[in-house]
Amino acid sequence: MTDPLFAAMRQSVIDGDPDTVERLAQEALARGVDPLDAINLGFVPGIHFVGEQFGRGEMFLPDLVMGGEAMKIAVAILEPEMRRRGTARETLGVVVLGTVKGDIHEIGKTLVMTMLSASGFQVHDLGVDVAPERFVAKAREVNADLVGLSALLTTTMPGQRLVIEALDREGLRPRVKVMVGGAPVSHAWAETIGADGYGEDAAAAVTLARRLVGRPVA
């Protein structure tokens, strides 16, 4: 009887319906469903679907954002039980993500977070207006594989370079890879500042992240 539950979980993420997501996650706990299965077989296929449809232009930013919010709710409910059982989601890698200091633009970064989470990365979102030292501290704390830096303005773009320099100074690189994105950012800019890669959009960020952690898309 778990299959219909998983199907409903998938649909609840596609619908971006937080109430249903919450109810289904609680139901999984009550029934003793492995929380890892609930995430990987139930909710994740939903956000995968949304991401894929978004990439094709069949679904839209509100779908992606609400799907991402739904995923967060599911994981928040299921995580305590996972910890209790001593299980953890297998991740492709750990990512620390944020918009650089002086820049309060959130949407692009949030989309990248949603897509990376959906693809199996463990993502720590530092939010917006993040100082270089916070990136460094978080990367060290969570033993990050990747740091993602967003900047929407030509005036805040140089902030990406400051984070890279800070990571260099603290000796975290080259183990920690840095990917950059944002409207004014380009491959050329990424090269100039010594980043490990640049992604044009959220889907490109996933491809890039997988390549940087040595798990490229087959």
Added chain:
Amino acid sequence: MKPHLDLLDADLVRRVLDEAFTILGGTGARVQSEAARTLLTSRGAPADGEVIRFPEALIREALATAPRSFALYDRAGHPAVRYGEGVVQFDPGSSCVHVLDPDTGQHRESRSADLVRLVQVAEQLPAYSAQSTAMVCADVPEGIGDLYRLFLVLWHSDRPVVTGAFTAASTGAMLDLLAAESGSREAMSSRPRAIFDVCPSPPLHWSDFAADSLLLLAAARVPAEIVSVPLAGATAPVTLAGAVVQHAAEVLVGITIHQLAGPGAPLVWGGAPAIFDMRTGGAPMGAIETAMLDAACAQVGKSLGLPTHGYLCGGDAKLVDAQAGMETAFAALVGVLSGIDMISGAGMLDFLACHSVEKLVLDAEAIEMAKRFGRGIEPVGDSLAADLFSRIGLSGEFLKLKETRARFRDEQYLPGPVIDRGSLRHWEEGGREDAFARARRRVAELVAAYRRPDLGAERERALLEVVRREAARVGLTSLPGI
């Protein structure tokens, strides 16, 4: 409120009709068809040779029996096009003789394969509620050209069709074909699939062919779209108001002939008016004044309570370029705001001589945008914005609101892939395509995705029987395009 455009004030509409009645009662109109003249004179219209003078009471009588609304039906029998119900609908332009070859950029003669390609693409574009017999096919003998292109459209489409005949004789054969398609004469009349454009010749001349076609259509009770084509400055008064009067008079003659022959038979107050270009002698279909004429002529028809038609979104550019886009965009917006029931012309270039399937795809976007404009700005929910702010404060998290997700598709028209709203980089990496290049790709995708509707063996047999009969008459042995 829905935005609406009225170019004429109520007094001017009255003056237009008053003068139209004055012209028809005094100068009269030339009616070449003897059958139509006999009908008119038997009802008291004085004749002087071919010139008939129309008493206002006779015209009023015809107007009284003309239906206020009717529908065209798709193959499944659903009313897919509604005339006279306030819905603005579009169909591709009709009767071009050239196509813009997307590979060579040349205007070359149109052939069956070109018409089929256009039908396949239009079939998948929701902007077009109806198909049209869009092209004259050079690989089909002239004697059955009109019938054959209708056959090709019926063969490849489920949608209603805006069509027209080249001769009165072929109107009869085309009605045979439509009866075969519908299963019977009764079904053809009760659930008509097609409407026939019938054009008087300006000024105020109803040819044998045009008037006889009206009689046939009225008898068969198959819808007629009376498309008057005054050229302001050459075959009609140069003032737009004067040309609108002539248009009204020409259509009123058609309505009178049609309704006297078949009271209550469905008809449309149509038009393809244009100004006359004083530099080139052309009839610029993309001129803003042409759009104004369409709007004004339709307004007069609506004042009489009749379903309306106009000819917009075709233009005079030779390529699918900035001029072509400008011509369609102006016209689509004017057409939608004027509330014209059916607007023909999309896809056309070069004064309607040339079709471009790629332009048809781009025009569909302008049409959808104009339709969006036509829906206006309406309040949604009890609170416009205050309620949202009370919930999310200054966080700016509108993308996370379920209202955003639920409403954006209604609030925004989401354009297809031919409209570029991506980043510069995306565009550069995608090969720096212009709108025409994107439209070419889109056409190729649509042609590849097209699946011919299932007509059923019985219907196919019935259609082929009529077509083979007519083909044999003109010595056509193979049937191109099927």
